[in-house]
Amino acid sequence: MKRATIFLLLAAALAAHPKAGWSATLGLAVGGQGAWFDDGGHEPQRDLEATGRAALSITPHISAVGGIAYGFMESYVRGSVGARATVTDATNKSFSIGIGFARHFESEPGQLDEWAGEAAIGWKPLTTSDILITAAAAYGLDSGRRMVTAGVVFPVTITAGGAR
Amino acid sequence: MTLVQEWLGKLVPPLADLRGVMVSARERLLAMKARLPEFGPQIDAQIAELDAKIATLDADTSSDNLSAMAGVLANELMHGPYFTDRPKPSDFAG
Numbered sequence: 491m492k493r494a495t496i497f498l499l500l501a502a503a504l505a506a507h508p509k510a511g512w513s514a515t516l517g518l519a520v521g522g523q524g525a526w527f528d529d530g531g532h533e534p535q536r537d538l539e540a541t542g543r544a545a546l547s548i549t550p551h552i553s554a555v556g557g558i559a560y561g562f563m564e565s566y567v568r569g570s571v572g573a574r575a576t577v578t579d580a581t582n583k584s585f586s587i588g589i590g591f592a593r594h595f596e597s598e599p600g601q602l603d604e605w606a607g608e609a610a611i612g613w614k615p616l617t618t619s620d621i622l623i624t625a626a627a628a629y630g631l632d633s634g635r636r637m638v639t640a641g642v643v644f645p646v647t648i649t650a651g652g653a654r
Numbered sequence: 655m656t657l658v659q660e661w662l663g664k665l666v667p668p669l670a671d672l673r674g675v676m677v678s679a680r681e682r683l684l685a686m687k688a689r690l691p692e693f694g695p696q697i698d699a700q701i702a703e704l705d706a707k708i709a710t711l712d713a714d715t716s717s718d719n720l721s722a723m724a725g726v727l728a729n730e731l732m733h734g735p736y737f738t739d740r741p742k743p744s745d746f747a748g
Contacts, residue, residue: 515740515741516741517740517741517745517746519746521746541748543745543746543747543748545741545742545745545746546741547740547741547742547745550740553740553741553742553745555741555745555746555748557746557748570748574744574745576741576742576744576745577742578742584743585743586742586743586744586745587744588742588744588745588747592748608748610744610745610747610748611743611744611747612742612743612744612745612746612747613743614743622743622746624743624744624746624747624748625747626744626747626748628748639747639748643746645741645743645746
């Protein structure tokens, strides 16, 4: 029911007032982060991860997001694919917040292997660099397992389509 | 008002301030047009869209007509010209 509601809300947002001049922007990023997992039938776990992320901005406020991460301490690979509605601080466009859902995958038990609700923040602290400070939290809809990540990534943006 | 409420208020323009946001966006577009005259036609088109939305709001000032207001807000959230960074920094978190 939760998933159906999320899908319907995103579909309604995508369908609202379609216009010509649509363009999408793809972004890629690599970096490192700390990851913490808790509850949901497994022991608490924490790790240091190398991460690669991709984001396709479908509209200025809807993005398809995904990524893969490798945990150095527990030697796992985990990933996620999902969608987020994002907003930017009206007075500081270097800061944004996103809320959405994603399907998470894991190579070893202990992370998330299910649909999860997500909330994320990102901040570009420097005007001279594109480096981003990011943090995210996810909640497994089936197990109730929680994940929190915080780290630093370096984005590369690829633009296609008409300018907006 | 708590700090969290103030912070959230900055992130999402309240519905009541929507007209002010659009007027502000229109002013920024005019400034952009002065700086970038080569993009004049495209910017004029954006201004015309904003004018139409502002006129819609002005024509329907009943605060209980949430459907019309939500439609304008949804359109701004999808296509508003004042949030331009794409993808957003938070899209890379996870």
